[in-house]
Amino acid sequence: MARVTRPQGIAIAAVAAAILVPLWLLQPSGGSPAPDRFEQEPFAAPPAPPPLRAAFARPLFAAPVLDGAPPADAPQLIGIIGRLGRDAVALVRGSDGTRTLAPGDSVDGWQLRSLAIDAAYFTRGGQSARVAVPGSDDQR
Template identity: 60%
Template sequence: MIPRSLKLALGAAASLALLLPVFLLAPGRSKPPMPARVLPPLAAPVTPPLRHVFDRSLFAAPVEAALPADAPQLTGIVGRLGSDAVALVRTAQGSSRSLAVGDSVDGWTLESLSIDAALFRRGGQQARVPLPAVDPELPAQ
């Protein structure tokens, strides 16, 4: 059995739930709409920022900067990147050497290695030397 006070509270809540929307939606109770503000059109920039990004093809290979003539030639990368990887390079004299990060050859210091390139620095110059492309037509040696 439900007590009388709870019945009265439930009845009042039900009445309020039914009458409140009718009261709020009654004609003449709504405010007139505010006039829309008209904003001036935005001025387009004379030259869009990052124009060079939009000018290049989406899937084109990045253009490599011309390497200095005396930069070491990367012939391979051996080992695990980040731990014991070394770069196999051909010097300007034609000899081959292996370099760990921090080693130097012909004045160029090996700064870092990635999966397909080595980054060398000499003074203010920086050269990203990519691995040579492999010709699929040539037999494996």
């Protein structure tokens, strides 16, 4: 009878462990089986998605929200000069004549909050007003 060398014995033990350990792990446990919660309560079906015709019926771009005409005593915007976000100023006509306003400046109690490409936004107390540049598409 041939004698098994030590390296051969280690190899045989490794092969046996590779076969027997997975089989041992797949065996059911000897204790009582844990209750399966998922079999007791079925999953709810996901809600149906809305029909696509609703998506196709919506306009792709919403019309601009116009708050109406600015108050009568709001400064009259003549134009915007400069680069927005850097050195832009508004050319406005107030009660004391025409002047330029940077954001934060005031005229006739109205403070210039910000400038857009086609309008200036003013505030006074709790009031706010959007004054469009003359000749822009927003004026109707």
